[in-house]
Amino acid sequence: MALMPVADALAQILADAAPLEAEREPLDAAHGRVLASPVIAGRSTPAADVSAMDGYAVRAVDAGVGAVLNLAGESAAGRPWPHAVQPGQAVRIFTGAVLPAGADAIVIQEDTTRAGDRVTVLEAAQPGRHIRRAGGDFAAGSVVLPAGRRLSARDLALAAAADRAEVEVIRRPVVGLVSTGDELVRPGTGANAHQVILSNIYSVGALAREAGAEVRDLGTLPDDDAATRQALRAALDAEVDILVTTGGASVGDHDLVAPSLTALGVDLAVHKVALRPGKPLMFGRHGASRILGLPGNPVSAHVCALLFLVPLIRRLAGHAAAPCLPLAPGRLAAGVKANDQRMDFMRAEILGEKDGIALVRPLPVQDSSMLSVLARADCLLVRAPFASAGMEGDRCDIIRLED
Ligand SMILES: Nc1nc2c(c(=O)[nH]1)N[C@H]1C(S)=C(S)[C@@H](COP(=O)(O)OP(=O)(O)OC[C@H]3O[C@@H](n4cnc5c(N)ncnc54)[C@H](O)[C@@H]3O)O[C@H]1N2
Numbered sequence: 001m002a003l004m005p006v007a008d009a010l011a012q013i014l015a016d017a018a019p020l021e022a023e024r025e026p027l028d029a030a031h032g033r034v035l036a037s038p039v040i041a042g043r044s045t046p047a048a049d050v051s052a053m054d055g056y057a058v059r060a061v062d063a064g065v066g067a068v069l070n071l072a073g074e075s076a077a078g079r080p081w082p083h084a085v086q087p088g089q090a091v092r093i094f095t096g097a098v099l100p101a102g103a104d105a106i107v108i109q110e111d112t113t114r115a116g117d118r119v120t121v122l123e124a125a126q127p128g129r130h131i132r133r134a135g136g137d138f139a140a141g142s143v144v145l146p147a148g149r150r151l152s153a154r155d156l157a158l159a160a161a162a163d164r165a166e167v168e169v170i171r172r173p174v175v176g177l178v179s180t181g182d183e184l185v186r187p188g189t190g191a192n193a194h195q196v197i198l199s200n201i202y203s204v205g206a207l208a209r210e211a212g213a214e215v216r217d218l219g220t221l222p223d224d225d226a227a228t229r230q231a232l233r234a235a236l237d238a239e240v241d242i243l244v245t246t247g248g249a250s251v252g253d254h255d256l257v258a259p260s261l262t263a264l265g266v267d268l269a270v271h272k273v274a275l276r277p278g279k280p281l282m283f284g285r286h287g288a289s290r291i292l293g294l295p296g297n298p299v300s301a302h303v304c305a306l307l308f309l310v311p312l313i314r315r316l317a318g319h320a321a322a323p324c325l326p327l328a329p330g331r332l333a334a335g336v337k338a339n340d341q342r343m344d345f346m347r348a349e350i351l352g353e354k355d356g357i358a359l360v361r362p363l364p365v366q367d368s369s370m371l372s373v374l375a376r377a378d379c380l381l382v383r384a385p386f387a388s389a390g391m392e393g394d395r396c397d398i399i400r401l402e403d
């Protein structure tokens, strides 16, 4: 059977994948989300002229070296002095406090001496010195954060300072994870030798969450035709944006995902990709939901989630389009043999870096069941279909594993 090129599979999976609808969220819940509409400042910051230092608010014209001023009052942050500074007066002021009317400079306290209510100026005041002007950070009505921006921790503080307790962000895609296989048991529950411990949901779930999805574990299905069909229908009815299955994707008698999806009317736009690991990958649509069928082998499931699920989630969550295959430059530290028709994503280690180029050596075992090798890898060494043999020192492409 002809295998679909990776680029074509990606194009199918990302076709029509546009940002989901907007929702209002409190700032705490908005970190990492994408703004659906701009944040407009509800007030200027600072909202009034304020002092940047602890000292005395004065009229600069009165406060030359040696001037002795009368202490008239105090302006603290949150407790402004409600009068105007008169000629010959100083007002005690603290950082962040509103500048009293009449004053046009701050003399910092280190540049004064004080005896009771008499303040002697040791360093001449300069008009405007140590004053933060109203609106100096941002003005009321201005756009402080544009639509489309991914909200950083710093952005949350800025939105709060702009007097916004909530922001309008793109809804998180909901990803439902379904595992398949009679052999699967949860970790820590006493698996027998003929059983396999469910691991894929942990790596795939973590990647999905990191990409911006809300992840729901929809449980494990037995290798039974009717049960699989019924459970997949229920999973699709659960209104997930992306249903991710793992396992049961290949051609064995117990690989039931593709026939079940077909029976439910899902047209598989992708089924079998020229990819290693991950050949049995499948993708289809059902109403507004997308279905990604990942192979059961744990390394294959992880690599396919990285290559296909992450960009899909990012598109739906409104993130700016990033390259789907985030290739970085590398140099081979060991030879690799010629490749066949499947684009290969070999688990590899980075031995060092020179001028931003990683020195890369494929790990000796490339079995797609081996999680210890995947965990040890620093990157995937990407080999194009039918690439000729590579020699030590040749340039190569890698994808860094940064999860
Ligand atoms: N005759 C052929 N056999 C196979 C082919 C093929 O083209 N012809 N493809 C192989 C490739 S490539 C892969 S990848 C695997 C994937 O097959 P399935 O998606 O059907 O996966 P399963 O058979 O269900 O499981 C494979 C393996 O992975 C374990 N597994 C499954 N789910 C999980 C999970 N959630 N957590 C941890 N481990 C899991 C399962 O127990 C099996 O050991 O097919 C090849 N065969």
Ligand code: MOO
Binding pocket: 275, 276, 277, 278, 279, 280, 295, 297, 299, 300, 368, 369
């Ligand atoms: O594609 Mo399978 O993932 O080669 O083992």
